[in-house]
Amino acid sequence: xxxxxxxxYVKALKPADVDSLEMRIYSNDSxxxxxxxxxxxxxxxxxxxxxxxxxxDEHAGKSCDFTIAITLFCGDKTVALPTxxxxxxxxxxxLFADExxxxxxxxxxxxxxxxxSLETFLAPEDAACGKFVNYAVLKVED
Amino acid sequence: xxxxxxxxxxxxxxxxxGVLELSPADKxxxxxxxxxxxxxxxxxxxxxxxxxxxxxxxxxxxxxxEMVYDEDLYYDIYSYEGFGPLFESKVGFxxxxxxxxxxxxxxxxxxxxxxxxxxxRDKEEFSxxxxxxxxxxGIGVKWYPGISExxxxxxxxxxxxxxxxxxxxxxxxxxxYGMYYWDSETILELExxxxxxxxxxxxxxxxxxxxxxxxxxxDPVDEFRVDAHREQNDDDITLNSKxxxxxxxxxxx
Numbered sequence: 001x002x003x004x005x006x007x008x009y010v011k012a013l014k015p016a017d018v019d020s021l022e023m024r025i026y027s028n029d030s031x032x033x034x035x036x037x038x039x040x041x042x043x044x045x046x047x048x049x050x051x052x053x054x055x056x057d058e059h060a061g062k063s064c065d066f067t068i069a070i071t072l073f074c075g076d077k078t079v080a081l082p083t084x085x086x087x088x089x090x091x092x093x094x095l096f097a098d099e100x101x102x103x104x105x106x107x108x109x110x111x112x113x114x115x116x117s118l119e120t121f122l123a124p125e126d127a128a129c130g131k132f133v134n135y136a137v138l139k140v141e142d
Numbered sequence: 143x144x145x146x147x148x149x150x151x152x153x154x155x156x157x158x159x160g161v162l163e164l165s166p167a168d169k170x171x172x173x174x175x176x177x178x179x180x181x182x183x184x185x186x187x188x189x190x191x192x193x194x195x196x197x198x199x200x201x202x203x204x205x206x207x208e209m210v211y212d213e214d215l216y217y218d219i220y221s222y223e224g225f226g227p228l229f230e231s232k233v234g235f236x237x238x239x240x241x242x243x244x245x246x247x248x249x250x251x252x253x254x255x256x257x258x259x260x261x262x263r264d265k266e267e268f269s270x271x272x273x274x275x276x277x278x279x280g281i282g283v284k285w286y287p288g289i290s291e292x293x294x295x296x297x298x299x300x301x302x303x304x305x306x307x308x309x310x311x312x313x314x315x316x317x318x319y320g321m322y323y324w325d326s327e328t329i330l331e332l333e334x335x336x337x338x339x340x341x342x343x344x345x346x347x348x349x350x351x352x353x354x355x356x357x358x359x360x361d362p363v364d365e366f367r368v369d370a371h372r373e374q375n376d377d378d379i380t381l382n383s384k385x386x387x388x389x390x391x392x393x394x395x
Contacts, residue, residue, distance in 0.1 A: 103366065109196060109198055109217065115366065121209060138368075140366045
C-alpha cells in the first residue's frame with residue numbers, strides 16, 4: 001500500500017458574483033456525483049475525489065475519464081458552463097488512480113501560487129449572470 | 143657531506159644577518175601583509191527594474207472584459223530612476239602592497255521617482271517620490287598594478303566586490319500594490335580609480351564604480367493556492383538594477 005497516495009480531485013469555486021455553483025460529475029454518461037459551492041470563502045468549493053470511482057480490477061490500466069458540468073445560479077437565473085473532460089488513468093493493479101488534480105475558479109495569475117498549468121477557460125455562452133471570461137480550469141502539477 | 147652542511151649553515155646565517163641589517167623602511171616595505179583602510183564619499187545613480195514574466199500569458203482586459211493572450215506579458219512592474227549620496231568603507235589587508243582583500247560596508251540612498259504598474263498591458267501607472275536607504279556589506283579584492291613612483295600606473299587601482307544590499311522599500315511595494323519582491327539584492331561592482339600620496343601611508347584620490355544588481359522574487363511557495371500571491375520562477379532572477387557612481391577616496395595602507 002502506498003501511504004503517500006493522494007487521489008486526484010476536481011474542485012470548483014463559485015465566481016464572486018453568483019449565488020451558488022453546482023458541479024455535476026459524469027462517468028460513461030452516468031451522473032456519479034453532484035457537489036455545490038455556496039461560499040467564496042476558503043473551503044467553500046465544490047469538491048469531488050476520483051478515489052472511489054476509479055479503482056478496482058475493472059479499471060486496472062484503463063483510462064478513467066470524468067465529464068465536469070458546472071451550472072451557476074444568480075437570483076432566478078441558471079447558466080450552464082461548457083463541460084470539461086478530466087482525463088485520468090488507473091494503475092495496472094487497479095489500486096490507484098492518477099493523482100490528477102483540477103482546480104476551477106476565476107483566474108488571476110497574480111494570486112495563484114504553486115505549480116500548475118492553465119487548461120482552458122469555461123466562459124458561459126449565456127452571460128445572464130455575467131461573462132466570467134476568466135473562469136478557468138487549472139491543472140495542479142504538484 | 144659534512145662540508146656541504148656547514149656551507150648551507152653559513153649561507154643561512156648570512157641571509158639572516160643580511161635581513162637584520164636592513165633599514166626599518168626597507169623592512170616595512172618587504173612585509174608581506176599590511177593593514178588597509180579606505181573611506182569613500184560620493185554619489186550613485188541607479189536604475190532599477192523589477193517585473194515578473196507571466197507563465198500563462200493571459201491578461202484580463204477589464205475594459206473589454208476579455209481574456210487577451212500576450213506572449214510578452216509581465217506583471218508587478220516596479221521601476222526606479224534616481225540619484226543619492228554614497229558612503230562606503232573598506233577594511234582589510236594588502237599583500238605586498240599590490241593586492242588588497244577587504245570587507246566593505248556602507249550605505250547609499252535611492253532618491254527619486256518610483257513607478258508601479260500591475261501589468262505590462264495596463265495603462266494605469268502609479269508613481270511616488272521617495273528616498274530609500276540601502277545599507278550594504280560585502281567582500282572584495284583590489285589590485286594596485288604599480289607601487290613605485292617611477293611606475294606609470296602608480297596610484298591607479300582596479301577592483302571588484304560582491305555586496306548584499308537591503309532594499310527597505312520593497313515592503314512598501316507589497317503593502318501598497320501586492321507586488322512581492324525580496325527585500326535584498328546582490329550587487330556585483332567594478333571599480334577603477336587613482337590615488338595620490340599624501341604621506342607615507344595616506345593617500346587621497348577618486349574612484350568610479352559601475353555595478354549590477356540581481357534579485358529574485360518571492361520565497362518559494364510549495365503548495366498550490368489560489369488565494370495567495372503568485373510564486374516567481376527562478377528564471378525571473380535577472381539583472382534588476384544598474385548603478386554608476388563616483389566618490390572621493392581616502393586610503394591608509
